[in-house]
Amino acid sequence: MSRKVLLDSNQLNIILHRLACQLVEKHTDFKDTVLIGIQPRGVFVASRIEKILKEEYGLNDIKSGQLDITFYRDDFRRGEKPLEANKTRIDFIVEDKRVVFIDDVLYTGRSIRAALTAIQSFGRPREIELLSLIDRRFSRHLPIQPDYNGRQVDAINEEKVKVSWKEKDGEDAVYLISK
Amino acid sequence: MSSELSVNHLLGIKYLKREDIELIFKTADHFKEVINRPIKKVPSLRDITIANLFFENSTRTRLSFELAEKRLSADVINFSAASSSVKKGETLIDTVNNILSMKVDMVVMRHPNPGAGIFLSKHVNASIINAGDGAHEHPTQALLDSYSIREKLGEVKGKKVVIVGDILHSRVALSNIFALQLQGAEVKVCGPKTLLPKYIESLGVEVETNLRKALEWCDVANMLRVQNERMDISYFPSTREYVKQFGLNKKLLESLDKEIVIMHPGPINRGVEITSDVADSENAIILDQVQNGVAIRMAAIYLLASKIKQ
Secondary structure (H helix, E strand, O other): OEEEEEEOHHHHHHHHHHHHHHHHHHHOOOOOEEEEEEOOOHHHHHHHHHHHHHHHHOOOOOEEEEEOOHHHOOOOOOOOOOOOOOOOEOOOOOOOOEEEEEEEEEOOOHHHHHHHHHHHHHOOOOEEEEEEEEEEOOOOOOOOOOOEEEEEEOOOOOOEEEEEOHHHHOOOEEEEEEO | OOOOOOOOOEOOHHHOOHHHHHHHHHHHHHHHHHOOOOOOOOOOOOOOEEEEEEOOOOOHHHHHHHHHHHHOOOEEEEEEHHHOHHHHOOOHHHHHHHHHOOOOOEEEEEEOOOOHHHHHHHHOOOEEEEEEEOOOOOHHHHHHHHHHHHHHHOOOOOOEEEEEOOOOOOHHHHHHHHHHHHOOOEEEEEOOHHHOOOOHHHHOOEEEOOHHHHHHHOOEEEEOOOOHHHOOOOOOOOHHHHHHHHOEOHHHHHHOOOOOEEEOOOOOOEOOOEOHHHHOOOOEOHHHHHHHHHHHHHHHHHHHHOOOOO
8 A cells, every 4th residue: 555645734734725715705705605514524624714714814703514414325225334424513594595515525526416415404505616625536426526626636546535634633634545 | 333233123122232222322313413404304215115014003103113214215105904904814924025025125013912023034034123012122112212311311321210100011111121221220110019020120120119219219210101901900909099109290209309300101191100290391301202212213224224235
């Protein structure tokens, strides 16, 4: 197994700042905008971006939540191991809101497909956008593309892109892992 | 913690491990959040068909299972013995195999005979959930009872629970004893001697025939219904005498020097095992039990369904 660094802590930080800046460019005061981190690992990206928006843009009233898509996945009973659920925390109505999904790696697009179904249980959003830190282009199974994109990566199916976070894994970095 | 149950059927608490209960509770936490959303439904089980076979009357359990199945998007067929070919002499296995040949993946069954679910699980090719088999077990009820205690008191471990009333005819009592002990709670039973099974102490359960003493000891009192329909002989002189000795009223509850949690699996005979003012009081979590029942059944069905291979 080999491991290649795609982004170090510094590069990751620059990208997060750029993504936050792009969000501000589009959403300005975030009055009707809600950020939704996709469980399990999109929530780390979301909380970093939320922190930048608060600290550097003074946007202290941003609404944010976490969405778990386990029960909406299309591979129930198809894998080796059962799917394990995570917490969903959305304590506001998304009816008529501008929703931004935030995830770490966009790969086949199936998670986002599930998230699009899952969010409907909380109302009908005015629009939904997608922010992904890493876009594994050329590996999509569905017609889903990010609106805000950290870094595009070309990786083959046998390879894995792993995003590490200081608060979870001890360091900020993105790795390409091949068997 | 494993993300998979150790069993393929839910036949009784007796067959579960402690980790299974923890997994069901953890999964139920997620479903409890789901059923409090504006849209209370997830698509997980859209390719699963479940048959609810009720060979004995039920309101709560049947509605709760049906709702749980529908909230998971399973297809549901209902069957009750009263309006079926069982009356024409069909055997249990024939009835179920006929239903299964219509491509059913899971069977939820209530039956008057103890062990009916176990018997069925050995003879048919479907995942079986026991929704009550005679005076034997009612596992989902015990799970939702423990889940409600956990929700109210933080954890089940170390808690003192007294089960009051008709223990002899009660599957709820037996399943609760197994479930509570598995999770490290202490259990006592309280009721007229005639309604306590002869060998109940062999389960590690203490017997207390004085209701006041039992209540003073406990953190939680689970008040069972007197099951008149299962009584072929007279077990106590009169309902009035039963109420006098084993009925819980507000005066008795308030005379205790501590707050206890009151549970009841339903249906309540108001004025018999508990009075109306107790059933509707702050101490009672009877309606929470009902709400938790849906989440617990969703969890059990979801986890069992995830073991059905395509």
